[in-house]
Amino acid sequence: MTTSVKDKKELSFFMAVLPIASMILFLGVGYITLGLRAEPMILLSAAVASIIAYFHGYSWNDILDAIVEKLAKAMPAILILISVGFLIGAWMIGGTIPMMVFYGLTYIDPSYFYVSAFLLTALVSTCTGTSWGSAGTIGVALMGVALGLNLSLPVAAGAVLSGAYFGDKLSPLSDSTNLAAIAAGTSLYQHVGHMLWTTGPGFIVCCAIYTYIGMSQHIGHIEAPERIIQITNALDGSFNFNFLVILPPVLVLAGSFLHLPTIPVMFLASALALFNANVFQGFGLSDTCEAVIGGFKLSMIANQDLVASFPPDVARLLERGGMNAMMGTLVICFCAFAFAGSMSVANSLQIVIGKFLSGVKTVFGLIATTLVSTLLICGITSNGQLSVLLPGEMFKDTYRKFGLDPKNLSRTAEDAGTVVEPILPWTAAGVYMATMLGVPTLEYLPWAFLNYTGMIFALLWAATGIGIAKLKMQPKNEFEVAAKKETNVI
Numbered sequence: 001m002t003t004s005v006k007d008k009k010e011l012s013f014f015m016a017v018l019p020i021a022s023m024i025l026f027l028g029v030g031y032i033t034l035g036l037r038a039e040p041m042i043l044l045s046a047a048v049a050s051i052i053a054y055f056h057g058y059s060w061n062d063i064l065d066a067i068v069e070k071l072a073k074a075m076p077a078i079l080i081l082i083s084v085g086f087l088i089g090a091w092m093i094g095g096t097i098p099m100m101v102f103y104g105l106t107y108i109d110p111s112y113f114y115v116s117a118f119l120l121t122a123l124v125s126t127c128t129g130t131s132w133g134s135a136g137t138i139g140v141a142l143m144g145v146a147l148g149l150n151l152s153l154p155v156a157a158g159a160v161l162s163g164a165y166f167g168d169k170l171s172p173l174s175d176s177t178n179l180a181a182i183a184a185g186t187s188l189y190q191h192v193g194h195m196l197w198t199t200g201p202g203f204i205v206c207c208a209i210y211t212y213i214g215m216s217q218h219i220g221h222i223e224a225p226e227r228i229i230q231i232t233n234a235l236d237g238s239f240n241f242n243f244l245v246i247l248p249p250v251l252v253l254a255g256s257f258l259h260l261p262t263i264p265v266m267f268l269a270s271a272l273a274l275f276n277a278n279v280f281q282g283f284g285l286s287d288t289c290e291a292v293i294g295g296f297k298l299s300m301i302a303n304q305d306l307v308a309s310f311p312p313d314v315a316r317l318l319e320r321g322g323m324n325a326m327m328g329t330l331v332i333c334f335c336a337f338a339f340a341g342s343m344s345v346a347n348s349l350q351i352v353i354g355k356f357l358s359g360v361k362t363v364f365g366l367i368a369t370t371l372v373s374t375l376l377i378c379g380i381t382s383n384g385q386l387s388v389l390l391p392g393e394m395f396k397d398t399y400r401k402f403g404l405d406p407k408n409l410s411r412t413a414e415d416a417g418t419v420v421e422p423i424l425p426w427t428a429a430g431v432y433m434a435t436m437l438g439v440p441t442l443e444y445l446p447w448a449f450l451n452y453t454g455m456i457f458a459l460l461w462a463a464t465g466i467g468i469a470k471l472k473m474q475p476k477n478e479f480e481v482a483a484k485k486e487t488n489v490i
Contacts, residue, residue: 008057008346015056016351019049019343027386038386042335049342058345067341070393074182074337081326081333083266084173085292087248087273088128089321092296093288094273095239095281096248097127101138101317102235105228113151114210117142118159118166122203125167127249128320129174131422132429134164135436138317143437145228155213157439158447162206165419166450169199172252172262175329176388176418182333183392184399184410188262194407197467198415202453209449234314237306240280248273295322332385340393353394366402367412367462370395371455374416379424387417405469415454423451 023045030036050063071078091097100123108116121142125134139160146156168174170192181191239245248269255265270292277283277291287300297319298307343349356373360366370391378387391413399409422429425441434441445451461467 011052011056011346011348011351013351013355015052016346016348018052019045019339019348020352022048023339039331039335042332042339042386046335046339046342049339049346049348052348053342053346056346063342063345066345067338070337070341070344071334073185074333078182078330078333080172080188080262080266081175081178081329082323083263083270084129084175084178085295085321085323085326087252087266087270087321088173088325089292089295089323090270090273090277090288091127091248092318092321093281093283093291093300094248094276095241095245096273096276097124098235098239098318099241099245100124100127100249102232102239102241105138105232108145108228112211112214113146114155114159114214115207117146117156118163118206118210121160121163122166123163125164125174126171127167127173129167129171129177130320131164131168131174132432134167135160135433139164139437143439151217152213153437153439154443155210155447157433157437157444158449159206159210160437161422161433161444161448162202162450165422165448166199166203166206168418169195169414169454172266175326176384176414179329179333179385180388180392180410180414180418181407183389183396184406184413185392185396186405186407186410190405190407191410194405194411194467194469195414197461198411198454198457199450201457202450205453206449230311231314231317234306234310237303238301240282242280244272245276245280248276291321293323295320295325329385333389336386336389336393340390343393349394350397353398357398363402363404363465363468364459364462366395366398366404367408367458370409370412371416371458374413375420378417378421378427384418384421384427384429387421388413391417400471403471405471408469412458415458419451419454423448 023042026041026044027038030041031038050060053063054060088097105120108120121134121138124138125131128134142160143153143156146153168176171177172188172192177192177195178188181188184191251269251272252265254260255262255269274288274292277288278285282302283291283300290297291300298310298315301307340349357366357369360369373394374387374391377390378384388410392409395409396406399406421427422433423441423445424430425434430441433444437444
């Protein structure tokens with residue numbers, strides 16, 4: 001039986017902040033030090049929050065209802081995450097992503113290597129929605145090219161990383177992009193469009209600087225290195241490239257510009273890619289079904305003698321996608337919302353944030369506080385997904401009180417969370433990128449411009465008011481509706 005309202009006691013600040021401190025402790029010791037999975041650590045933190053709520057008069061049904069409410073609000077975006085896995089598998093087997101990679105590698109000009117590396121990695125990451133996958137495939141190949149051309153490896157690594165995280169921030173297929181929109185309570189396309197205020201200028205900065213550096217080195221025409229030739233030959237021999245193969249991403253971009261419903265557009269683009277897989281690529285129906293569920297596999301290619309000659313980069317590039325590949329992200333999402341729900345039932349978050357923001361009076365102060373909080377969460381948890389999920393839950397009510405659209409929050413969380421993770425040496429992303437690209441984190445950090453320019457532009461826009469979206473006020477009753485109509489007529 002649910003406890004009556006009069007028996008429920010308000011939490012002190014110490015009890016309200018205890019679950020957050022517990023999560024920091026569990027993740028710091030368990031996830032970072034002992035190498036345990038993050039999900040059990042988050043659930044332990046949710047258990048602490050639930051126990052505190054229970055001893056303050058809240059029943060298990062109250063806690064469960066709060067968790068379910070959080071998940072219910074996030075369910076449309078969770079469905080998008082599942083659709084993303086479906087779409088990537090379809091684009092792989094349909095030849096869409098291989099075609100983009102093939103032409104990108106074919107037309108690299110050594111004189112413009114750095115900017116080409118940035119643009120190519122940005123293209124691949126935007127189409128696949130994965131920064132790790134882009135850096136670990138195309139990025140590795142490009143680092144081999146830079147080594148063969150005797151170019152600066154730190155600059156090349158910075159260009160690759162900037163490109164990889166450009167797509168991770170803006171691609172509707174990116175899990176972090178979807179998670180940021182989920183947590184802040186905004187739509188996916190509104191979030192992506194609003195990201196252009198900080199990511200767009202960063203993109204221009206990257207293009208200008210990487211072009212200048214490349215031209216200043218006066219590199220002449222050099223034949224493509226053997227590694228690039230092997231990759232392009234493997235792609236060309238495995239897929240049939242034509243105009244229809246490139247239409248699925250065009251369809252997704254058109255849907256984004258026209259603000260069409262996300263899931264129907266994704267499945268329409270997937271259906272077109274699966275049509276290409278059956279008609280042009282020669283894959284059977286069983287292979288296409290397996291690709292959208294379990295991901296594309298090289299074993300699906302008919303010419304296995306050709307597959308045997310592929311360099312390792314091709315397998316890492318092509319074997320991805322599928323709905324099952326999104327399960328890890330979904331599990332973290334469910335665990336994070338279990339924690340958020342158990343915190344919200346006793347108003348723990350509101351108490352902590354109220355104390356934390358007591359001195360914040362301006363939009364600039366709110367944006368700056370969000371950036372600092374997200375950086376701390378990213379640095380402490382070493383988890384980019386949590387660094388966009390938790391600030392969304394913490395600050396979204398505050399943004400509404402300031403009259404700000406929630407897409408400001410989702411953008412700020414990505415500016416300081418997703419893209420900062422790989423330039424911190426102790427995070428999983430920092431270790432992965434340094435290993436894949438063969439350059440220490442602190443050496444490529446100064447050249448990974450896109451990974452910190454977002455915060456600079458976020459503060460600039462907050463100070464000037466440019467690019468800050470206000471919350472649209474809804475009429476409260478029929479009289480206000482009538483008044484609004486009269487005003488529109490006038």
